[in-house]
Amino acid sequence: MKSKSENIPVYSLHNFSSPERDSQQFQVEVFDASRHFSVKYPHRHDFFEVLYLLKGSGFHVIDGNKYEINPPSVFFMSPGQAHKIEFSNDIEGYIFIFTEDFYLINQSNQNRLIEFPFFFTIRQDNPPLILNDQEDVLFLESLFKKGIMGAEKGDDYSIELLRSILDLILTSSATLYKTDEKMLNKGKGHIVVKKFFQLIEDNYHKNLTVSEYANQLAITPNHLTQTVNNLTGKTSSQIIKAKQVLEIKRLLVHSNLSVTEIATRLNFPDQSYFSKFFKRETGKSPLQYRVKSL
Numbered sequence: 078m079k080s081k082s083e084n085i086p087v088y089s090l091h092n093f094s095s096p097e098r099d100s101q102q103f104q105v106e107v108f109d110a111s112r113h114f115s116v117k118y119p120h121r122h123d124f125f126e127v128l129y130l131l132k133g134s135g136f137h138v139i140d141g142n143k144y145e146i147n148p149p150s151v152f153f154m155s156p157g158q159a160h161k162i163e164f165s166n167d168i169e170g171y172i173f174i175f176t177e178d179f180y181l182i183n184q185s186n187q188n189r190l191i192e193f194p195f196f197f198t199i200r201q202d203n204p205p206l207i208l209n210d211q212e213d214v215l216f217l218e219s220l221f222k223k224g225i226m227g228a229e230k231g232d233d234y235s236i237e238l239l240r241s242i243l244d245l246i247l248t249s250s251a252t253l254y255k256t257d258e259k260m261l262n263k264g265k266g267h268i269v270v271k272k273f274f275q276l277i278e279d280n281y282h283k284n285l286t287v288s289e290y291a292n293q294l295a296i297t298p299n300h301l302t303q304t305v306n307n308l309t310g311k312t313s314s315q316i317i318k319a320k321q322v323l324e325i326k327r328l329l330v331h332s333n334l335s336v337t338e339i340a341t342r343l344n345f346p347d348q349s350y351f352s353k354f355f356k357r358e359t360g361k362s363p364l365q366y367r368v369k370s371l
Contacts, residue, residue: 085159085331086120090174102179103239105224108172110164118161119331125196126154126174127246129221131214133168137161139203141323149214151206151250153195157278158203159327171221173243180243188268193247194256197271197278199308206254213253220246266304269294273305273313281320284344287313322358329367336363 090104106112108128119138128151135146139160144152146164154160156177180190191197195206208214224242227235276290290313291301302313309316321343328339340351356362361369
């Protein structure tokens, strides 16, 4: 985990697992106010998360988008997203966190995970799934309870059962999750865009060009830009710049790194270019933004 003085903390799955499960690629358990881990907010995860809340209130901020906690509801998070959660003392629910490898190991479709409408979303938002049917509430709750029982056993059959339970949780949630139907009918296009978002999360600090991202996707820059524009209304370059600006803002507010250090960390050629880029995109210099935000 990285120090807050240097960056927004990044937590791996083992930070949330008991010592005897340190090597596992998942954790499923009860989520309540007594669930204490020495984590700081905001922070990031390098794993996927499903948070099912049955009671309580508060707010969940994911990548700058603020959502009210209105149980029964389910929140979904993708690796790399920064979030902050504020909840009441009567919060109750369940949480399932897992790595990409854990879910995909037996899947023939390696795009299966990002095909779900709530991971690496096309609109780059994360509204929760609000459950209105009591049957859905009880069914999901039973899956989490069964998952906790399987995790406690820890044998090979239980692990395979857990993968099936996780798939049921995700698939059931996807059928209830409100999304743009037209977007789901775009074929391979929406997978290309989601993979692009995933690559940006993994590589934003390298300051890669559109061509370099297109090369990793094995398509041409024009194909990438056209596909992204068709589904998001933005160009590939705009998406990349928006991510860079977001990360710069986070470091200016949540770290004590100097402007020069931030420019170096995000692989800009020099501080002058970095400052001009930020001012062009936001209308403020990095120092002006830091002073105003603090």
